[in-house]
Amino acid sequence: MTLPPVFYHHFRTPLPYKQTLLLQEKIHQLQLAARRSSSHHDILLLLEHRPVYTSGRRQTEQELHAERERLTSMGADFAVAARGGQLTYHGPGQLVGYPLLDLARTSPPIGIRDYICIMQKMIQSYLLRTHGITHVPSDHTGVFLDSVTKIASIGVQVRHRLTTHGFAMNVTKEPSEWFGQIVACGLVDVKAGCIVEAKGENVRVEDVVPGIVDAFGTSYGRDMVKLYPQNAGELGGAILALEEDALAAGEWLRAPSPN
Numbered sequence: 001m002t003l004p005p006v007f008y009h010h011f012r013t014p015l016p017y018k019q020t021l022l023l024q025e026k027i028h029q030l031q032l033a034a035r036r037s038s039s040h041h042d043i044l045l046l047l048e049h050r051p052v053y054t055s056g057r058r059q060t061e062q063e064l065h066a067e068r069e070r071l072t073s074m075g076a077d078f079a080v081a082a083r084g085g086q087l088t089y090h091g092p093g094q095l096v097g098y099p100l101l102d103l104a105r106t107s108p109p110i111g112i113r114d115y116i117c118i119m120q121k122m123i124q125s126y127l128l129r130t131h132g133i134t135h136v137p138s139d140h141t142g143v144f145l146d147s148v149t150k151i152a153s154i155g156v157q158v159r160h161r162l163t164t165h166g167f168a169m170n171v172t173k174e175p176s177e178w179f180g181q182i183v184a185c186g187l188v189d190v191k192a193g194c195i196v197e198a199k200g201e202n203v204r205v206e207d208v209v210p211g212i213v214d215a216f217g218t219s220y221g222r223d224m225v226k227l228y229p230q231n232a233g234e235l236g237g238a239i240l241a242l243e244e245d246a247l248a249a250g251e252w253l254r255a256p257s258p259n
Contacts, residue, residue, distance in 0.1 A: 003105055003106070003221065003222055004041070004042065004105070004222075005042075005222060005223040005224065005225040006042045006043065006044050006099075006101070006216070006217065006220070006222045006223070006224055006225070007041050007042070007043050007044070007225050007226070007227040007232075008043070008044040008045075008046060008213055008216075008224055008225070008226060008227060009043070009044075009045055009046070009226075009227040009229065009239060010046045010047070010206075010209050011045070011046070011047040011048070011239075011242070011243060011246065012206070012243075013243065013246040013247055014047075014048040014049055014050045014091070014092050014246065014252060015047050015048070015049055015050065015242060015245075015246045016049075016050050016052075016077070016245060016246065016249055017049050017050065017052040017054065017077055017079050017090065018077070018079055019242055019245050020045075020047070020049065020098075020242065021079070021081070023045075023238055023239070023242050024045075024098055024100065024164045024165070025164075026235075026238050027043055027100050027235060027238070028100065028159070028162055028164055030234060030235060031100065031102065031162050032160060032162065035102065040102065041235075042099075042100065042101045042102060042105075042222070043099070043100040043101075043227070043235075044097060044098070044099050044100070044213070044216060044224070045097070045098040045099075045100070046095060046096070046097050046098075046209055046212065046213070047095075047096050047098075048090075048091070048092050048093070048094060048095065048096065048205055049090040049091055049092075049094075049096060050077065050091065050092070050246075050249065050252045051075065051076040051077065051089075051090075051091040051092070051178060051252055051253055052076055052077040052078065052079060052089070052090050052091065053067075053071045053076055053077070053078050053079075053087060053088070053089050053178075053182065054078075054079050054080070054081045054087070054088055054089075054090060055078075055079075055080050055081065055086065055087050056081060056086050056087075056155065064080070064087075067087065067182070070181075071181065071182070073257075074181065074253075074256035074257050075253040075256060075257040076089075076091075076178065076253070076256070081155070081165065087182055088153055088155070088168070088182075089175060089178045089179050089181075089182065089192075090168055090175075091174065091175050091178055091252075092172075092174055092175075092205075092252065092254075093170065093171055093172035093173065093174030093175050093194070093205065094168050094169065094170050094171060094172075094174075094175045094205070095168070095169050095171055095205050095208055095209070095212065096166070096167070096168045097166045097167045097168075097169075097212065097216070098164065098165060098166045099119075099163055099166050099216070100162065100163060100164060101115075101162070101163045101220075102161060102162055103115060103158065103161045103162070103163060104161040109161055112156070112158050115156070115158070115163065116141065116154055116156060118219050118220060119154055119156075119166070119167055119219075120141065120142070120143060120152075120154060121219065122215050122216055122218075122219035122220075123143050123152045123167060123169060123215075124143055125215055125218075125219065126208075126211055126212055126215040127143065127151070127195070127198075129211075129215075130208075130211045131195055131198070131199050131203075132199070133145070133151075133195065133198045133199060135151075141153075141154050142154055143169075145193045145198055148189055148190050148191060149190070149191055149192075149193035150190050150191070150192060150193060151169060151170055151192075151193040151194060151195070151198065152167060152168065152169040152170070153167065153168050154166070154167045154168075169195075169208070169212075170192055170193060170194035170195070171194055171195045171196065171203055171204070171205045171207075171208055172194055172195075172196050172203070172204070172205070173194055173196055173197060174254065175192055175194070176191075176192050176194065177255050177256060178255075178256055179191070179192035180192075181256055195208070227239075229243075
């Protein structure tokens with residue numbers, strides 16, 4: 001069975017997290033409505049966030065209250081996400097990928113574990129083939145450079161076999177100081193790695209986008225087609241509105257503010 005292409009869009013300006021959640025939800029609802037006539041599209045959003053700490057759906061407000069106060073005092077946003085996983089950080093210097101896919105397009109449908117496994121292997125393959133960076137096996141989800149250095153994280157949500165959330169891969173050193181303020185993903189003694197440090201060369205987030213797009217298409221067996229928001233109807237309008245919000249938000253902190 002020939003699967004339809006995945007349409008991808010790369011945001012050039014770091015996005016506010018909560019508005020990006022709303023965009024994902026908007027796309028999810030559009031997909032649900034259009035799936036009745038099999039006219040829905042699969043989407044891959046590639047972006048950076050403005051500095052933000054996010055928690056997973058299983059963490060309670062009682063657990064998070066003190067952390068929320070401490071972390072927002074440093075100048076980052078804080079949000080509770082509907083994904084799996086625990087407290088983590090997103091920000092400039094890190095490529096975030098949000099695949100919004102219909103896992104029921106195949107027969108049988110792709111299971112959640114297989115979906116995550118493919119995503120993890122996709123990142124590992126990209127790092128090795130493009131940058132010569134090898135990973136080590138880990139009992140934890142994500143991609144590790146060694147037992148204490150994590151370069152990429154995965155946290156997804158699946159509803160009605162439609163996916164939201166996704167992966168985050170550290171490209172530059174900029175996220176490191178922000179990660180240093182927390183126990184990311186509940187892993188004590190694990191630090192954030194990045195492509196720049198592992199490769200010993202300067203790499204920008206925009207440099208990695210084409211390779212990730214290719215790796216994603218290869219891993220999931222899909223053609224990848226660039227999305228042009230101005231020609232994409234209601235979906236495109238929502239993307240353009242978010243890009244305007246990102247520009248209006250102005251500059252962001254490059255490092256945590258001292259308390």
